[in-house]
Amino acid sequence: MLSEEEKLQKKADIETLRSWLKSSKTEPCILPARKPYKLVSVLLPDIPSHIKFHMSYFFMALISKIPWSRLKIFLFRLMGVKIGKGVYIAPRVFLDGMYPSLIELEDNCFLGGGCIILTHENTVDKFRIGPVKIGSNSVIGAFSIVRSGVTIGSNVQTGMGSVVGKDIPDNRVAIGNPARIVKSHKKQITENISLITT
Ligand SMILES: CC(C)(COP(=O)(O)OP(=O)(O)OC[C@H]1O[C@@H](n2cnc3c(N)ncnc32)[C@H](O)[C@@H]1OP(=O)(O)O)[C@@H](O)C(=O)NCCC(=O)NCCS
Numbered sequence: 001m002l003s004e005e006e007k008l009q010k011k012a013d014i015e016t017l018r019s020w021l022k023s024s025k026t027e028p029c030i031l032p033a034r035k036p037y038k039l040v041s042v043l044l045p046d047i048p049s050h051i052k053f054h055m056s057y058f059f060m061a062l063i064s065k066i067p068w069s070r071l072k073i074f075l076f077r078l079m080g081v082k083i084g085k086g087v088y089i090a091p092r093v094f095l096d097g098m099y100p101s102l103i104e105l106e107d108n109c110f111l112g113g114g115c116i117i118l119t120h121e122n123t124v125d126k127f128r129i130g131p132v133k134i135g136s137n138s139v140i141g142a143f144s145i146v147r148s149g150v151t152i153g154s155n156v157q158t159g160m161g162s163v164v165g166k167d168i169p170d171n172r173v174a175i176g177n178p179a180r181i182v183k184s185h186k187k188q189i190t191e192n193i194s195l196i197t198t
Pocket of ligand 1: 111112113139140141142157158159160161162173174175176
């Protein structure tokens with residue numbers, strides 16, 4: 001049983017998350033793990049939120065298995081992911097099922113095979129949630145991982161297998177784990193790629 005003080009703390013945590021979800025989300029939301037109650041009871045405080053979450057997770061995982069980009073894009077949009085025109089999503093890309101509406105893929109961006117876009121993460125002492133934006137004409141290299149709260153600019157290339165934990169400005173090439181910027185360029189990357197995805 002929670003004490004009165006713990007109940008108030010839990011209520012405050014639920015309110016922090018709710019107001020962040022309604023805000024412009026310029027920074028990720030970080031909720032500390034607190035001993036007396038589980039984080040899940042803050043994230044999913046009632047039965048409707050449990051049902052919504054599990055349905056979303058199930059369908060997002062299922063859609064991620066579809067190999068065809070156009071069908072996937074249609075279904076991801078229904079789940080709330082913001083996807084612009086001319087986007088290509090390769091097979092085995094995984095988009096996080098927790099708050100899919102926090103993911104935005106701008107026009108003509110290209111997600112390489114097996115890459116992972118995360119909107120949340122749990123650690124031993126906290127829970128983090130944040131929007132991810134991939135700018136127009138950017139190519140996310142195969143098997144890259146993008147952390148919650150990260151904005152990748154326009155015309156960016158990430159190397160295959162990169163782990164992107166911080167924002168990347170427009171017109172950059174970033175590689176490695178953690179991804180580091182190795183080049184700047186002006187050439188529009190997806191001009192050539194669109195030839196093989198249509
Ligand atoms: C990052 C990338 C664009 C660089 O290509 P490039 O400009 O032709 O660069 P190079 O092949 O000349 O490599 C430059 C250096 O970076 C290193 N490098 C290249 N890709 C790397 C990667 N993913 N991770 C770590 N190092 C990498 C190379 O080993 C080389 O190192 P060196 O200078 O010590 O010899 C390319 O390697 C890549 O990863 N492309 C991703 C393509 C992709 O997955 N597209 C979507 C699916 S088709």
